[in-house]
Amino acid sequence: MMVKTGGVRIGARDLAGLVARMFESEGLSHAAAATVAGALVDADLEGQHSHGVMLVDMYLGRLRAGSVSRRETADVVTDHGGVTVLDAGHAFGHLTGDQAMGIAVAKAREFGTGIVAVRHAFHFGVARRYALAAAGADCVGMVMCNTRPLMPAPGGAERVVGNNPLAIAIPTDGSTPMVLDMAMSEAAMGRIRMAAKIGEAIPPNWAVRSDGTPTTDPGEAITGMLLPAAGPKGFGLALMIDMLCGLLSGGAWGGGVQPLYGDFSVPYDCSQLFMAINLAHFGKPGDMRRQVLAAAECLRASPPAPGTDRLFTPGEIEWQRGLTSDGTVRVDGSVAAMLVRMANECGIEVVDLADTRDRKVDADGQD
Numbered sequence: 001m002m003v004k005t006g007g008v009r010i011g012a013r014d015l016a017g018l019v020a021r022m023f024e025s026e027g028l029s030h031a032a033a034a035t036v037a038g039a040l041v042d043a044d045l046e047g048q049h050s051h052g053v054m055l056v057d058m059y060l061g062r063l064r065a066g067s068v069s070r071r072e073t074a075d076v077v078t079d080h081g082g083v084t085v086l087d088a089g090h091a092f093g094h095l096t097g098d099q100a101m102g103i104a105v106a107k108a109r110e111f112g113t114g115i116v117a118v119r120h121a122f123h124f125g126v127a128r129r130y131a132l133a134a135a136g137a138d139c140v141g142m143v144m145c146n147t148r149p150l151m152p153a154p155g156g157a158e159r160v161v162g163n164n165p166l167a168i169a170i171p172t173d174g175s176t177p178m179v180l181d182m183a184m185s186e187a188a189m190g191r192i193r194m195a196a197k198i199g200e201a202i203p204p205n206w207a208v209r210s211d212g213t214p215t216t217d218p219g220e221a222i223t224g225m226l227l228p229a230a231g232p233k234g235f236g237l238a239l240m241i242d243m244l245c246g247l248l249s250g251g252a253w254g255g256g257v258q259p260l261y262g263d264f265s266v267p268y269d270c271s272q273l274f275m276a277i278n279l280a281h282f283g284k285p286g287d288m289r290r291q292v293l294a295a296a297e298c299l300r301a302s303p304p305a306p307g308t309d310r311l312f313t314p315g316e317i318e319w320q321r322g323l324t325s326d327g328t329v330r331v332d333g334s335v336a337a338m339l340v341r342m343a344n345e346c347g348i349e350v351v352d353l354a355d356t357r358d359r360k361v362d363a364d365g366q367d
Contacts, residue, residue, distance in 0.1 A: 007332045008353050015329055016041040018343060018350070019056055025346040026063050027070045032095055039094040043126045044329045046318040050190025051125045054197060054335045057342050058261060059092075059123075065264035068092060068122055073099055077119075077250070082111035085249060086118045090267045093124025097143075097272070101130040104276040105137045112281035114139075118272040119251025121145070123260060127167035128181035128315060130274060135169035135177060138285045139276040143167045146245040146271050148257040150226045151185055154235055157212045162257065163188060163226050164241040169315075171279060172292040179315035184238035185226040192218045192226075193261070197334050245271035 016037045023033035036059075044052030062068040067090060074086035074096040084103050088096040100116040107114025124130070127143045134141025147162030163185030170178045187206040195202050196218035204214045207221030215221055228234035246253025251271035258266050279285040296313045304311055331339070336353040343350040 007330055008336050009328045009330050010353060012041050012045055012325070012327050012329050015044075015053065015331070018339070018348070019053055021348055022056065022060065022343055022346045023063075025348065026060060028092075029072060032072045032092070035098070036092050036094045039125050039129060041329060042129070042322075044331075045322045045325045046126075047321040048126055048318065049332075049335075050188055050194045053329075053331065053339060054194060055123070055125075055190075057338050058264075060342055060346075061264045062122075062268075067263075067265055067267045074118060082107045082114050084114075084116045086116060088118050088121040090120055090122055090269070093122045093272070094129075096121060097124040097130050097274070098133070100272065100274040101133050101141065101143070101276065104141075104274045105134055105139055108134075108139050108276035108278040108281075109137075112278050114276045114278075115248075116274045117245070117249035117251075118274070119249035120267070121251070121270050121272045122268050123270070124272065126181065127165045128169060128179045128318075131167040131169035131181070132177055132179055134276040135171045135179070137276070138171050138279050138289075140171070140279070141167070141169040142273075142275040142277075144241045144245055144273045146242040146253055146257055147189075148259050148270075149255055150189060151228050151235060151238065152212070152225050154228075154232045159225050161235065161238045161242055161254070163228070164238045164245070166237070166241060170292050171285065171289050172296065173286075173289040174293040174296055176296070176313065176316050176319050178292055178296055178313055181315060181318075182229070184228055184234045184241070186229050186234075187226070189222070189226060189260075192221050196222060198332050199334075245273045248273060 019040060020033040020037035023036055024030055040053050069090045071089050071091045072095050074088040077085040077087050086100055096118060100118050104114035104116045130143045131141035144166045146164045149159035149161055150163050151161055152158055153160050163183040165183045167181040172178045192202055201216040202218050202221060204216050207215060207224055207226050209215050209220050209224040242253050249271040252269045253271060257270045258268050260268055279288050299313055300311055302311055340350050340353055
């Protein structure tokens with residue numbers, strides 16, 4: 001196995017093709033494997049490596065252990081007007097997430113608002129992926145998901161709620177999306193796991209040890225507790241997201257959601273909520289999009305504080321990373337080694353991750 005310690009840069013299409021071949025070798029259809037792989041690589045392109053290809057070994061491990069199913073669509077449990085409840089059956093979250101937001105947008109076109117709750121769901125990656133899909137259809141998109149308990153209540157010393165993510169995207173006439181995507185902890189657990197994989201320390205305000213004392217060791221943070229963003233405010237939002245996702249879907253909440261990196265034979269079993277609000281039912285979409293663009297331009301043009309070069313709208317930094325990536329992804333050495341190992345386990349001969357460029361693998365995962 002040959003992987004440089006500092007990592008390797010590889011074309012996004014090549015990387016997505018390689019990862020797709022791994023999932024396809026484990027029983028996913030060609031199209032489903034390409035969707036999951038593409039979503040992981042897109043996260044890496046935008047600098048969200050905690051939701052990128054570093055997850056491949058965990059995804060494949062769960063697929064092999066049976067806690068992630070090979071099904072590719074969720075079942076409809078109930079369907080009343082603008083509301084649908086889905087049972088994902090522990091399928092890959094990227095697949096059922098696309099399905100759920102597609103239904104929400106279709107409902108919004110008919111009823112003005114579409115709400116889809118999903119139970120028995122699996123990790124769906126970057127939440128803004130689905131909110132932006134709604135925004136592309138002239139709908140406000142809102143997405144939320146619960147996770148296993150990771151944070152204590154203010155003043156508490158026990159994990160009681162997850163760092164449950166929330167994403168909101170608003171249509172705009174600008175080339176840069178207006179999208180908020182945030183977890184309710186100071187930092188996502190995925191970022192801490194990424195730091196652990198590459199051997200880096202974390203900031204002292206990200207997490208505490210299991211006894212409540214601060215730590216910069218990602219390993220201690222993983223076994224300890226995350227800290228909520230903005231203290232009681234972040235905790236309160238996380239609690240409400242947990243309740244909304246679990247109660248409306250009839251699925252798990254709180255301790256019912258299992259550890260993502262726990263026993264791979266036990267389903268993760270999270271709950272998710274997707275909402276689409278059709279602009280056309282409230283006014284003229286074109287006028288609204290222009291107002292959003294005006295707000296964004298006003299924000300960017302406002303005077304920066306000393307030491308700040310320029311100001312950004314929500315989601316703009318990640319969007320710009322994707323635009324300036326030149327179609328390549330930098331894969332850290334430890335993650336590259338993992339990908340080589342997993343590829344070989346799947347019967348795909350790879351000696352050096354950079355060799356995938358010589359295979360001319362296309363975006364669909366075909367040689």
